[in-house]
Amino acid sequence: MTSPVVEVSHLRKTYPPSRTAVADVSFDVARGEIFGILGPNGAGKTTTVECLAGLRRADGGTVRLLGRDPQADPRSVREHVGIQLQEAALHDKITVGEALDVFGSFYAEQADPAELLDLLDLTAHRNQQFGKLSGGQKQRLSIALALVGRPQVAVLDELTTGLDPAARRATWDLVERVRDAGVTVLLVTHFMDEAERLCDRLVVIDGGRVVAQGTPSALIEGLEGHRGVRLRFTGDAARTRALEILTALARQDDAVAAVNPAGDEIEVSGTRTVLFAVVQALAAADVVPDDVRTVERTLEDVFVQVTGREYRAEENEEVTV
Amino acid sequence: MSAVETVRAPGAVRARRVRGFGTLLATELKVWLRDPTAVFFALVFPTGLLLGLGLAVPAFAEPMTEAPPPWNTAPGITSYLPTIIALAVGTIALTTMPVQFATFREKGVLKRLSTTPMPPQNLIGAHMLINVLALLVSCGASVVGALLVLDVPFAADPLTVLLVLVLATTAMFSLGMLVAARAEKGTTASGLGMLIYFPSLMFSGVWVPLSVMPDWMQTIGLYLPLGAAAQGLTAGWFGTDGFPLAQVLVLAAWTLVLFPLGVRLFRWS
Structure with missing residues (x-):
């Protein structure tokens, strides 16, 4: 069948x-x-x-x-x-x-x-x-x-x-x-x-x-910058320095798609090797993050990417076309 | 194996009767009996009212001395029995039935059934049967109670009574179906049903007995389904005014108009 x-x-x-x-x-x-x-x-x-x-x-x-x-x-x-x-x-x-x-x-x-x-x-x-x-x-x-x-x-x-x-x-x-x-x-x-x-x-x-x-996994894998890393630093100086390094890295390395400050953290997204690239660049400059977390991507991110807006389950209640 | 089923199924479905109707009818009857309000109004209320009035109001126990023989010895409640039978029909058709049907729609039962091999029309059919059954029990109880407890003499022309009862049922059930045809909720159907129920009761002699009802009211009553039913049943029970042709035609006409309308307008989801 x-x-x-x-x-x-x-x-x-x-x-x-x-x-x-x-x-x-x-x-x-x-x-x-x-x-x-x-x-x-x-x-x-x-x-x-x-x-x-x-x-x-x-x-x-x-x-x-x-x-x-x-x-x-x-x-x-x-x-x-x-x-x-x-x-x-x-x-x-x-x-x-x-x-x-x-x-x-x-x-x-x-x-x-x-x-x-x-x-x-x-x-x-x-x-x-x-x-x-x-x-x-x-x-x-x-x-x-x-x-x-x-x-x-x-x-x-x-x-x-x-x-x-x-x-x-x-x-x-x-x-x-x-x-x-x-x-x-x-x-x-x-x-x-x-x-x-x-x-x-x-x-x-x-x-x-x-x-x-x-x-679901193919959709998530297909996301641009589907892997994410969040980094936390002690002190503004270290964070500012890290932001500079990573922003420079994003221009050179295709593995890194975007670098964004997120509260007192920095979020970096990119391909499968983004984590490796980030850690290597920071180690080379001797900037050590307090904490490194990988961010899980979900179907919600897929929705955001294909529709260009945030997913709210209750929206579109009365779609008039 | 699936391929064989694919070829056979459509013809086989058409050839046999709808499976499960018996189970559906039996289950719906059981569930119907669990609703005390419906059971009270459908089965108990008309007979209770008749017996209550017959036993409690002295005037209803006295003979109708002015009536033509042999009715001059019958108790006054005799003239109220046909009205009670009409009341039984009207109560089921306008209070019990529309609420049931609209509630099926409100709860999504009709839509749920449309996804199964059992068409929702059969649920409505099953409830029509249950309501007819309830009607027979209710009318039967009124008549038996009147004969045994209140000493009311039996109908002069039982066949006419039966004919009018059948036509009253078809006309009033069609009206009930129309009331339920579009209602989104049970309460909507209930409100609309009541709006028709109470005036209908007035013209069928529940509050002002037919015998003392003014002529203009009797004339209006003749053209209303429940009014025509009460008048026709009275004529059949007493047998002194001949066959109630006008009332029978009015009831047939209401049925012919209301039934197709109810069926056509009925929303199945």
Whole structure:
């Protein structure tokens, strides 16, 4: 099975009167991947997966899911795709066990409810009503419902929003277990750290367009000046001297891209050999830093580089184009 | 293996009935019974009101001496029973049902179902069945209570009563569906439902009994679904004024107008 499980090509969707939610989005997902759709709120992520699931009609482009066209025949993908939507989607008075049984009954092939409850740590809450579950428990039930029909593809939309850090980490482990069970996972998220931690590959969407795609590590490696070093010195004199040396170094050595004072520290960025170059230059001038730290680059830096602005998850709430 | 499924699935899905409807119906019924407010208004309120008035108000126990025989010996509450049946229909259609449907939309249940092989239309269908069931229980309890506890004589023309009840149900459920068609929230549907519910009650004789209602109110009532229902049920129960043709036509007309409108305007997400 080398053909992609999901193929999205030049997808476009405009809401009346003129709000373009998705301008041009293309990507492929291979079987068994955890694939991320990452971007700030309002970037067009949910609209993209809704078109993909056949819940919305796209204005342009093509979508293929397991070789079928969910736009032309939404029913054809229902059996094989499990979707966990952002909002709570159950009656407050239905119990966990009842919800699993009733959703399971819709599918030709059903997962064993007891196994699912166990996988999602919900066995103890089997007889509890939905309205009385905690946020994390609701979220886990929502994932269980997405998996109850033994789907080949699971779409998980913002599944850790509103969860505390411990519950988030537990949910991440769970997503990996789901993938290990053979399900291709499409993860929609506005959390950079979540995407970086979980995704095999991802697309970054901004303003309805793909602005970056690849594996998290390749995206970070691809950053200009993707390695950073922070240096601290005792006394202004030493720092000023170091700044002069490093600024000169940046002009001569391609390994050093930028030198910036940052509070009482100096931040230097550059290629893989930046640390070596910096330490060597300072040692040659006999300037000894108190502390040297390497700075980790993240997907957030990727976002800043490709969009030219800082990443704020809540921005673009009302994009009008 | 996947390739084989790919070829077979679409035809197979079309050929068989929707899987899981029985489980859906049974679960929804169980969950419905857990809502005390809905259960009270749908099942208990009409019969409770009838029995309460019949037992507590002395005038309702006295025979209707001015009515044509054989009704001149029947207790006064007899003329209130058709109104109570109309009330039972109106209460379910305008208070219970629209709130349920709008809440499904508000909670994302309809949208969630659209991602499964079970179309959300079937959830609404299941609840229509549950509401019909509730209606039968509620009306049945009113009639049985009236006959056994209040000594109300049985209907002169039960088939007419049944026909009017069926048409009243189709007209009022269509109206309830229309009320819920666009509401984003349960509370919105509730407010809109109440706005129609209370005037409807007035014209169906809940507050001013049909027997003493002024002519102009009766005329307006004839053209309203719940008013026509109460009048038609009264005509069928007493059987003294002939077949309630105008009321039956009015109810059929409301159904024919409201049902397609409700279905067309209903937002499924």
